[in-house]
Structure formats: structure tokens, C-alpha cells
Amino acid sequence: MNEQYPDNISSPTSVISMCYSSETFSDDQIPSTLVAEELQLALNKEATETELNKAIVRCKELVLNSEQCSVERKWLVRHLIELRLRLQECKEALLDPQHPRNKSSGVSRRVVKGHHLNLQPLLRTSTTKYCDHCTGIIWNVVQAWYECEDCGYCCHHKCISSIIRECAHVVASEKGCYELNICPEEGLSRQRYLCAECKTSLSISNVGEARRCDYNGLYYCSACHWSSLAVIPARVVHNWDFTPYPVCQASLQQLKFSSRIGLGT
Ligand SMILES: [Zn+2]
Ligand SMILES: [Zn+2]
Ligand SMILES: [Zn+2]
Structure with missing residues (x-):
């Protein structure tokens, strides 16, 4: 199965190059010329909001004083991005007692x-992951995030309370087997022009934006359907057709889950 990226991002490399040329986001050693600044740059991951704010100011000054294209500037720019994300996490944690940053009350497992x-x-080094809820990048170097041990659903901590999609293991235990009709489409009007998952309007003027899932025949918005490709069991059974077709993210997770536990065969 071939996974795609959400539409608000053309590709992971484009995002990375936007931030820091072709390099990946990694916890690189501080350049030796900046070691004297170490304490002021909040390298310690436990830094408080005040320390982070000060470090951001100092880091910006150092960026301006560094030579263009130097090792120092590259490191500082990367560090500045990291500091901003850490500050954001820090603020979110203050408003949310269950945030994992709060050592005494933070929650590490949620259902x-x-x-x-x-x-x-x-x-230490980022791998490109997207949030299954908001489709944004998960900056897994600094942002708290969760993954479902059953279906692989990934999301930011901040998105956890807004999850809409049922876990693939629940869907599989309710349905019991694969959908064996080829793309059982009922039409967009039957869905009242709403995305089958998040209920976003797929208005008539916007029909071109609606994406059909080849597995269940329903229409989705681009946040719920990333044009990922999967082999469709019904097409294999009826037509011996192993071509991958575009499916919504929920179907992709269901198909992966079902093939893992050998369901419907
Ligand atoms: Zn998210
Ligand atoms: Zn799940
Ligand atoms: Zn949707």
C-alpha cells in the first residue's frame, strides 16, 4: 500500500527544505564556537516558559550576527524553530493538566x-509523520504525540480530544469481514454533500474536491482522504485485479488492520 501526504503539504522534503535547506531536523551538537552561549540557548529540554522566551531572543540576535550560510547560522536557525515549537508545547501544557509535559498528572495512554x-x-532525529486528525506535521523531536497500537493512527496531543475516526479494530470487529462489493457507491447526494468522516461540506460547487474511496464507495474531503493507494479485496476476488486504487485514510487503516489479523479471507 502506498501512503500519500495530506494536501496542505506537497511533500515532506518541501517542508524540510523550506525550514533548513536539505538537512533534517536533528538534535545536532552545538557548534564549538557557540558553546559559550549554551546556557542562554535553553538546550535543556526541561526549560521553562521564561527560559525559552529569553533563549528565543538570544537566538535571534545570534542569527543576525552570524555569517550567512555558516555552520553557526544553520544550527541557530534550526534551534530557533525548535525553541518556538517547545514554547508552544510549554504553553499548551500549562492549559492542559493531562499534557505529558506535566510529569505528575500527564497521561501516557489514552483510549x-x-x-x-x-x-x-x-x-533525536525527526521522521516525517502526519497527524491523522488535523493532517499537520508531527514534529516528533519536540511535540507530544500518540500512536494507536492497533491501527497505527497517529495524532498530536492537542488533537486527541477531537478524534472522529473509529479505530480500525472496532470497525473490523463490528463488520467481521471485508467489503466484498466493488466500490458500492450510492452517490454524493445520499451523503447530503458532506464528507463521510468529518462531515465537512462538499458543496455542489466544490464537487471536484470530493474524493471517492474505492473501498467503501463513500466520498471524503481531502483531510480525510489523502489519495493513498490500496489493493481492494473485492476487485481481487471478482476480477483478479491487484491494481491499487485510491482509498480514504480510514479504509487504508482498516485494510492494513484486517490483512494483519488475516480477516475476511
Ligand atoms: Zn494534529
Ligand atoms: Zn486505532
Ligand atoms: Zn473529512
Whole structure:
């Protein structure tokens, strides 16, 4: 199965190059020429909001004083992005007692819509992941995020309370087997021109934006259907057709989950 990216992002590399040329977001060693600044730059991941605000000001000054294209500037720009994300996390944690940053009350495992969501460790080097709820990038170097141990659904901590999609394991246990009709489409009007998952309007003027899922025949918005490709069991059974077709993210997760547990065969 071939996974796509949400539409607000052309590709992970374009985002990375936008931020810091072709380099990845990593916890690089501070350049030796900046070691004297170490304390003022809040390298310590536990830094408070005040420390982070001060570090951002100092980091900006150092960026302006650094030579263009130098190792120092590259490192500082990357660090500035990281500091801003950490500040945002810090502010979110102050408003939310369950935020994992709050050591005493933070929650590392949540069950939402049947997903068993486990808090993931922050990484040293980022891997590109997208939030299944808001479709934004998960900056897994600094942002708290969760992954469902059953279906692989990933989301930001801040998105956890707004999850709409039922976990694939719940859907599989309710349905019991694969959909074996080829793309059982009923039409967009039957859906009252609403996305089958998040109920966003797919207005008549906007019909071109609606994406059909080849597995269940329903229409989705681009946030719920990333044009990922999957082999459709009904097409294999009836036509021996192994071509991958575009499916919504919910179907992609259901098909992956069902093939993992050997359902419907
Ligand atoms: Zn799940
Ligand atoms: Zn999100
Ligand atoms: Zn939607």
C-alpha cells in the first residue's frame, strides 16, 4: 500500500527544505564556537516558559550576527524553530493538566474512539509523520504525540480530544469481514454533500474536491482522504485485479488492520 501526504503539504522534503535547506531536523551538537552561549540557548529540554522566551531572543540576535550560510547560522536557525515549537508545547501544557509535559498528572495512554493511544518518546532525529486528525506535521523531536497500537493512527496531543475516526479494530470487529462489493457507491447526494468522516461540506460547487474511496464507495474531503493507494479485496476476488486504487485514510487503516489479523479471507 502506498501512503500519500495530506494536501496542505506537497511533500515532506518541501517542508524540510523550506525550514533548513536539505538537512533534517536533528538534535545536532552545538557548534564549538557557540558553546559559550549554551546556557542562554535553553538546550535543556526541561526549560521553562521564561527560559525559552529569553533563549528565543538570544537566538535571534545570534542569527543576525552570524555569517550567512555558516555552520553557526544553520544550527541557530534550526534551534530557533525548535525553541518556538517547545514554547508552544510549554504553553499548551500549562492549559492542559493531562499534557505529558506535566510529569505528575500527564497521561501516557489514552483510549479514544476505540484507539489505544500510547504516548511516543520524543526522537533525536525527526521522521516525517502526519497527524491523522488535523493532517499537520508531527514534529516528533519536540511535540507530544500518540500512536494507536492497533491501527497505527497517529495524532498530536492537542488533537486527541477531537478524534472522529473509529479505530480500525472496532470497525473490523463490528463488520467481521471485508467489503466484498466493488466500490458500492450510492452517490454524493445520499451523503447530503458532506464528507463521510468529518462531515465537512462538499458543496455542489466544490464537487471536484470530493474524493471517492474505492473501498467503501463513500466520498471524503481531502483531510480525510489523502489519495493513498490500496489493493481492494473485492476487485481481487471478482476480477483478479491487484491494481491499487485510491482509498480514504480510514479504509487504508482498516485494510492494513484486517490483512494483519488475516480477516475476511
Ligand atoms: Zn486505532
Ligand atoms: Zn494534529
Ligand atoms: Zn473529512
